[in-house]
Amino acid sequence: MAHLIKRFATPSKPELVVTYGSLDADVQELLLSAFTVRLRAYAPYSNFKVGATFRGKARGEIFSGCNVENSCFSPSSCAERTALTKAISEGEREFLAGAVVAYQPDVFTTPCGVCRQFIREFTSDNDMPIYVAQAREGRTAETPFANEDPVLCTSIFNLLPNSFHTYQI
Ligand SMILES: O=c1ccn([C@H]2C[C@H](O)[C@@H](CO)O2)c(=O)[nH]1
Ligand SMILES: [Zn+2]
Incomplete structure (x- = not known):
């Protein structure tokens, strides 16, 4: 029966908070x-700006996106989905890492549930x-960041354990 859970999404590493200055140059970038890209957020309704990036595997290219809101609310796109949709439509399907930048004073802003599933895909x-x-x-x-700024290092399998996924065979 063990084979049934073998491909369950279990994190490759535990979550960790480190300083910006201790990160590799490619993660800082x-x-x-x-x-x-967060500075371009279209967020007149929430006034909450988010920027997200994903590094493509093929060429190491960075795909970026901001949140794009709508007066009708439901059609809004989060930054994470904007960035990934741009990447997919440019032909990239595999990613080395992602980043999210927003501002709440006392908590890290992690992707919403919909975006977690979108990233998992x-x-x-x-x-x-x-x-x-x-x-x-x-x-x-x-000067967006100082060396001593905290950065949460997490992963999609930490954020969305045992996620739904279909495997194309
Ligand atoms: O990780 C997140 C969380 C929220 N938002 C957006 C959605 C909406 O435009 C605004 C407030 O929720 O922030 C993102 O883009 N990414
Ligand atoms: Zn989202």
């Missing part, structure tokens, strides 16, 4: 792009690291 059995940072007040595109 992913977070910087998320900070920058494009994740291999090996999990996908997701880095979450705050766009702190007063920070600008010139």
Whole structure:
């Protein structure tokens, strides 16, 4: 019976909070792009701006997206889905890592349930690291992060364990 749970989405690593300065340059770059694209968020209804990025496996290219709201609310897209939809439509289907940048003073902003499932669709059995940072007040595109800023290092299998997934055989 063990084979039935063998492909269950179990995290490759536990969640960890580290400092921005301790991260590899490619992860810092992913977070910087998320900070920058967040500035383009169309969020007149919630006033809550989010930026998300995913690094494609094929060429190491960064795909970025912001949240795009609508006066009718339901048609809104989160930043994570904007970024992934852009990537898929450009031909990328595999990703090395993702990043999310938003600002709530006392909590990391992690992807919503819909986005977790959306990200899971494009994740291999090996999990996908997701880095979450705050766009702190007063920070600008010139200096988005300080070395001592906290970054949550999580992954889609931490965020969405034992997720629904169909395997194309
Ligand atoms: O991880 C998240 C959480 C929220 N939002 C958006 C949806 C909506 O536009 C606004 C407030 O929920 O933030 C995202 O883009 N990503
Ligand atoms: Zn979402």
